[in-house]
Amino acid sequence: MRPPLPTLGPPPKKSPLGPVLVISLFLGLVAGGVWWWKNRSVSEQPEVTAAAQAPEAPGATDAVAAAPPSTGTPAPASPSPTPGSAAPTVVATPEPSGVSHVTVRIEGPLETALVAAAGASVGPALAQVVTRTLVWWVDVPGDLRRGDTLDVLYETRPNEEPLVHAVRFASGKTGQTHRAYRFQASGEKSPRYYQPGGEELELRLEHSPLDDYEQVTSLLRDGRKHKGVDFKTAVGTPVKAPFTGIVKRKNWGFRFNGNCIELEEVGGKHRRALFLHMDELPRSLKVGDRIAAGALVGRSGNSGRSFAPHLHYQLEAQNDRVLDPYESHRTYRRSLPSAQRATFEAEVRRQDALFGTTVVAGAGN
Known part of the structure; x- marks a missing residue:
């Protein structure tokens, strides 16, 4: 006969915590489902624009901004004026x-x-x-x-x-x-x-290095701290000597200046003229050559650090002071013929x- 199993005490009582957790979980799932359904319905409604929510007040015309033809980038809002200043129109x-x-x-x-x-x-x-x-x-x-x-x-x-x-x-x-x-x-x-x-x-320059060009795109007084005048002109436009001079340098600093010439004036004010970003210079042109006023120096180009065809024309005094060509040359304006x-x-x-x-x-x- 087997001995009886040892008694470990009365059977434990069942805790009510398990059913409570199951019921709470069920109710939570139901509530989550309801919340999801309501938000899904709201998200499918058409969006209301800011203009519809807040119509412009009558007479509010201090600052109006309308974009030009679409470029794919929205225009930024106008900056707020500083206190005490009028809003920019x-x-x-x-x-x-x-x-x-x-x-x-x-x-x-x-x-x-x-x-x-x-x-x-x-x-x-x-x-x-x-x-x-x-x-x-x-x-x-x-x-x-x-x-x-x-x-x-x-x-x-x-x-x-x-x-x-x-x-x-x-x-x-x-x-x-x-x-x-x-x-x-x-x-x-x-x-x-x-x-x-x-x-x-x-204004046009008398004894200009160019007889023909499209536009002056940079001046000494335009705030860019540029040292010369940039003439927008096609590659191959003839470039002339503004005075009689001797070629002092040729094609220095090619990375920035491209094909270039420095011409030192003979007599007169002893100025130096620099022509940068030119087309390829003739091999026959050498340092020490004398070039008469108005004679061909070379042709304009787009060499060196240049982003569009143009001629950079720079004047300097003997002490390296940069001169404004529009103050060193005589200037004039042309007018349209009466027939036009x-x-x-x-x-x-x-x-x-x-x-x-x-x-x-x-x-x-």
Whole structure:
């Protein structure tokens, strides 16, 4: 006979905790399912735009920004004005022809105003192109005043800088409203900018190294701290000696200067002329050669650190002081022939119509 098993005490009582946990888990799953269903229903409803939630108050027109033709990058919001200063007026509207019209009231840096109006993808380049116009009226940025107003007609182009068709600028410095219009005169290779009376906007240099070029793209007084004048011109344009001189250097610092020549003046003011980014120079040209005023030095190019075909023309005194060619040379402006005035005036009226009814007020108004 087997001995009885040892007794370990009475059987334990069943705890009610297990059923409670099961019931709580079940209720939690049910509640989660209900929450998920409700949020799914809400997410499928159409989104309500900010404009529908908060309509614009009547008369709120201090700062208006409309983007130019879509470039794929949204324009940033206009910066808030500093306390005590007026909000910058910013208007940009695309025209049916593909030309956009931007209006800004300058309250700080020119680029900031144009970025706010035209967008971050266009504004910086547009500021550079517009500056090439403004520098013939005022120094940039030194002569820009708070409250100056600027109208620009421009066109965006893939992989190129904006093309400016017309500029209207009310300057507090000069007290005038200046205007310039892009127009291609009959017989000219390239369009140029003209003032309303038919005079070219840009000054020309007597005894210039170039007889023909499209535009001056950089000056000593344009705020870029550039040491020379850049002439936008096609590769192969003849470059002439501005004075009789001796070739002192040839093709130095090629990485930056490209094909280049330094010409030292014989007699006179003993100036030095530097021509950079030229096309390949003839092998027959040697250091020590004498070149007469007006004789061919070489041809313009796009060599060295150059991002587009142009000629860099730089003048220096014997003590290495950089000279402004527009102060060292005599200057003049050409005017349109009378036979082309009617065509030009029609173009002025057409571009003025694209400006619309925007009133360009003087500074402080």
